[in-house]
Amino acid sequence: MSDQPLSRPAEMNWVIDNVRPLTPEGWLTPTSVWIKAGLIHAIGHGTGDSQTRRVDGQGRYLLPGIIDLHGDAFERDITPRAGTQFPLELALAANDASLVANGITTFFYSITDGFEPGPRSRETVRRLLDALDRLMPRFSCQARVHIRHEKVNTEGHAELLGWIASGRVHLLSLNDHLPPLGNAKKVERYLAGLRRRVSMAETEATAFLEELQASRALGEIQTTDLAASARRYGVALASHDDETPEDVAAARELGVAIAEFPMCAKTARASQANGAAVLMGAPNLVRGGSHVGAIGVREAIEQGLVDVLCSDYHYPSLFRAAFTIAELGLLPLADAWKLVSENPARAAGLGTSKGRIAPGYDADLLLLSDLDGSPLSLDATVVGGTAVYSRATVAGWSGSQASAAGTRTGEIAQPA
Template sequence: MITGINHITLSVCDLEKSFKFYTEILGCQAIANWKTGAYLLAGDLWLCLSLDSSTRTNPMEEYTHIAFSISEERFLEYSDRLKVLRVKQWKQNTSEGDSIYILDPDHHKLELHIGDLSSRITATQKAPYKDMKFFSESVNSQQSTVNSQTPKNIQILSKPTNTKIAIQGVNVLTPDGWLEDATVLIEDGQFTSIDQASSPNGFHLINAQGLQMLPGIIDLHGDAFERMICPRPGVNFPLSIAIADNDRNLLASGITTFYCSITDSYEPGLRSRDSARALIDFILGAGKQVLNCNHRIHIRHEEANIAGHQELCDWMVSGRVHILSINDHLPPPGNQKRLSRYLNSVKQRSSMSIEEIEELINQVTERRHEGDVQIEQLVDLAHTYGIPLASHDDDSLEKVTLSQQRRVAIAEFPATVDLAAKSREYGAAVLMGAPNLVRGGSHLGLMSVTEAVKNNVIDCLCSDYHYPSLFYAPFKLQELGLMPFEQAWSLVSSRPAEAAGISDQKGKIAPGLDADFLLISPDNSLPSAITAISSVYVAGKEVARYQT
């Protein structure tokens, strides 16, 4: 009597390529390999790869395929990864249980499937196939379990097909204040109605009794994704994996619109033009299929970076840049404090030696004047094509005056209260980092958010280098008695939308705007406020759930 499947052997034409596919992409365990073959484990299944010159060159037309089990917790992670890596699919799922159907490098038809024979029989007993007969009343299922590294209280959700949603019984933070026990109607990704009287027909109903609805957070300046790409000096992860992982961190912090702050520098590696290009290409290309947070591009252009000027101009003209900030992190000659800080910063994101960094600084300093004309061309392009222009770290009246001449829309991190006030006088929105508030001050010893709030010289907050701080900040401002929560939340939602020129699309819970919002439990305080997030919605679709 047959007791089970002993092993499966697959013919392959390129052993190294197939070995990497099954181990690195699908996650099979490598047991042994040799010149013409390899042994792997897929759960408890013995899988053999065998080098064969007669391996098929196209998929077979028949339905024959191998289905691997995968846990529900890991399915979307694997599905997203396969899409990012552009693994070919050969079929769309129409059966019980989630599945993704893919081809391996040798065109073998594979399936990753949630469920087992027991769940399939349960489903078909309710809806039998034509002329279906059952030979046993019970089925003992054996299912391999894939260990999950995703926290069990976090679910990244597939997008519902119903475009008409009614969220009922929720307390909503509207532009006019709180509206209690409201019904919020959403159609085609936008708010259509917020009131206390709607009894909708034809809508998918969601009971949000006891929850609060807040506008989704808009982050104009965040670069914590760099630590996803390069967690240690000289150690880099594949861009697609790093940014997909970063997307989940954004959602976990309540951020629904993210201006990915990409440094366009003269440095090699993480902050190079090559890196900037790769990030833009992924985010605006393949990333659209896997990223749930609304991503936009914020280019932080270093004044001293004179290479590739025309390419940057082309990006702006073609609509690939959504905020342009002018940065100058090159240490001025003779400023030892700035030099030491810069050397330490570059060391943390590269494997360059101190001597190599110093030589780079010398080379760039000699030619930095060549960038002056380029900067003015970029400023003109920004105004011509409606791209918000930002200054960065203005620490003198001369710099603020120059920013005024450039008609800067956003003043990032001005150094003092007086300089922030001057920036607001000429019409710029002052943007400061939420970590400054949460930590209790600037890590560079400059103006604190607390000072800025007390002197009324702040308009917006951003995550800077720590996403969760942007969610915590309004709670902190309320806790310190500096600002009512409703006003504080506008610093991370409606006012950033205004500064970036997207207030006609985002930032408020109001008819006609994109339905980007959070559902949270009420009555929260630090330090556990972030655990109150129940669900995150982008364009009317629930993209993450943290409580059930």
């Protein structure tokens, strides 16, 4: 077995033979998938032409790449410990490698436009946007920007509106993580998170929260402006942590298309009734419950209340989640996979180009040796028709052009 690494097919015209693709019609028996110019060109035996390079999939499974609308684990690469920060290029490069190794082919960098100093400050947002502008062409995973705007961050309102208008923002969620001072449980939970991100004395942190309460009224006015701008420029809009029917009604008035992490079944159901896709975290499902006391994702799926899953703070959980759903008997794997591919694509306005294995769609693909739910069974990740990741057991993707007769010039070695 060769240990030759997976190469990037420069010709962007190749066929994976003998694979079992998951298509909108379900699983296909071993067939061929033709990838050309970054797109899925055709599916079926006999595809390809005289210029096509051929690869033998040896009966492996081919799934649509994972689309992650809400992930902030990259913050840990930037600030692995409170009070420390590493160069953004170093942190984002490490994050990009982790994404494709966990099957994520389109990732929305969930950047907190918050009211805290440090990693969740507006200054950090600026630095991240500039770094992403520089690095996106070099990333393996397709990157997009999800701004998690805290309503009480009222400084720089015009700047944020400008980012939306210029196309630098692809998803905007409206957050309110400032705890009301009368709710001791929420205050302590917030302060516990703050301590992990920022070095701040207890008395200083309490005074900090007190001062911010005065920004609520202006923040609500600015929220209306931001929502109108998002609608005008075609930016997907999300609400966050809706707790009451009143929260859901307010989100509907703003034109919200995605309801992130509704706190109970009632708000999730109301959001769906209003036409919003309900997004919940895969770690909640994989761990077996919410770490903040919200509705359990397993329970929500049982009630048909989940449309989209995201990584939230743990990328491997998003890969694992669909298999967990199938193992629990909640949905067939083919339907569960839609929660991480087709449904997030549709919710974010990408439904005509991503999330499916079908002609005309982006060739964002995962090649799996087994359907056991282990990232170790992910043998290769393909983004935009280019192979960007492979495990050591995958080899033979490089080679000369195939002959007109379809001579095999590469093969994928079976795991030892």
